[in-house]
Amino acid sequence: MRFIAAWASVVLVFGFTLAKPRAEEMPDLRNPKMITAGHALFLEKQCAHCHGEDGRGGINLARRTLDAKGVFTSIAEGRERNGIRMPEWRGVLSDKEIWEATAYVLSISQSGNGTN
């Protein structure tokens, strides 16, 4: 019983750690290849439904000041704010793909520097 509880704790802690982006894991989000791959995902996964093909759709990303960790978390875990819901993408996209999508989003947002 105790073993099960300990194992559950390990799973919980490990799972929690996996769920959060860590700064040291953050790739170079200004890498053009990463941004290009992110744009392809942005289109393929229909982020453009709400954000537009160029990020200037109904939920306009181009006017926003965004930070990398916030974007990563929103894509991974979804987002509900002011009555608007964005689905969570963890499990559909790998962490590598989420970072690529993050790189593209940052490239079209006000921050634009990829690492803020």
Add this chain to the structure above:
Amino acid sequence: MRASFASSLGLVCFLTTATAALAADPGTEDPNNWPLYNRTANAWRYSPLDQVDKDNVSKLSVAWIAHGGDITMGIQQTPIVVDGVIYSITSGNRVAALDGKTGQQIWSYEPRLDPLTKKVLFAPYSRGVAVGHGMVFIGTVDGRGIALDQKTGKEKWQLQLTDFTNCHGCNFTSPPVVAGDILTFGSTAGELATQGKIYGVEAATGKKVWEFNTIKEDPKSWPGQSGRYGGGGAWMPGTYDAKTDTVFYGTGNPGKDFDASDRKGDNLYTDSVVALEAKTGKLKWHRQEIPHDVWDFDSPYEVLLFTKDGKDLIVHMNKSGYVFVLDKNNGNIDNIWPISDLKNFVKDIDPKTGELIGRVELTMDKETLICPSTFGARSWNSGAYNPKTGLWYNNVLDFCDYLKPVAQKEDPKDYGTGHTGSNDFGRLVMAPDGRKPGQLSANDPLTGKQKWSYAMEVPGFSCVLTTAGGLVFNGDPMGKLQAFDAETGKVLWSFNTGSGMRGGIVTYAVDGEQYILVPSGWGSYAALLMPALLPQLEKVPAASTLIAFKIPK
């Protein structure tokens, strides 16, 4: 003294209404209640209550306000009202019974939803409940049917109907239909890699008795494997005709929405009206309105019933804005007319044969301007028909979009991406002729002849209400609630509800007083996509509120 006189007058009006109901004129039955999604079995959204009328509507005041709970994707419901009790459902399938006089909660119920609902399209939409057999019935956003005790809210039964996990999140966003002893549930599907179904369930026990597949097994209609993920479904409530034990449903679009390269048939029974025997689910007839749809012109909208010159007719609009007037007994075409002249996807639809004349086909990887947009010439929010004026009132959407089909990869674990053959639902643009993007339009439902229209800077997305008081109530996404003269379209009253309206405005009476009940809380895909066309919508506050109005004593 004056108040007392007004009360007496109100009582007289009330009794007059009740008397009118005894005459059983269509649409006047059960005058104090709003017992069905579209109030009556003919789906008119007309109330015979006339205490609030053209002369006193300017005195309407707030009686009470109730908060619905979670604001995510707004409040999309049409509340049900039976004997002074309101049955409400809000985001995430939270159900509540409220006192119609005070708004006080009597009971509430919130199902524990499958966590997968956080990944899927069309969650947590909740557009209504159904009441009957002493129970309150809901379809859930994780694909279940649930029955609650009408008095206590305690769960009586539940049943998993859709294979939620394996059908890319197909679920229920609208209430079932009480069709005698059977409940019918229509699933979402059009944008999902699945086959949309309509289910028949015993109301008393929750036992599934039949299933109707909106994707016909027919290689001519669906060559090869193209029907496997054909979409369809029936995501708004149908109409039950007790006289013939028939439930009429409008069905959803075929998939992939815009890339039709592998489905070179008519794609039955998508974009159709289907007439099903309620007891068995057996198909009596079907009428496909948009064969081989490539513009996302679903047909799940309300099915209205009329009798004219002894002939039983159906009036049904689909997203294209064309209104089909059909023989209720066999689906034969009586007439077809367009709700708006802003249309270019066809030159016209033949009003005798239903043929789509001069179709505009889409080209892969290239944008094509299509009018109306994928929101349709009207969204799913029902119109309302007033037998006193002979007019049908609808929120017309007068804008367009650019559609671009693209090749799409299949990903069985992907619940968040639409099976649409595109990167988006269309790039919205204003009409090329510069007209305003919306209008409230009053038309003869059988001929289409327009009597009046009210142009709107921000188009309406709420269900319309019309009453025997000679009024039409409508709400816009900015929060402007208005009452119109049903004969002329003149604005008689306006009120800021604080958030946009996406649900259904209803009316009911308790203890001789008429209430106008308004769900206020902007949401759904319209809230996500429409700011690209109308940037002012980005700033609309979210809410989930029920506001009741009445004339003060």
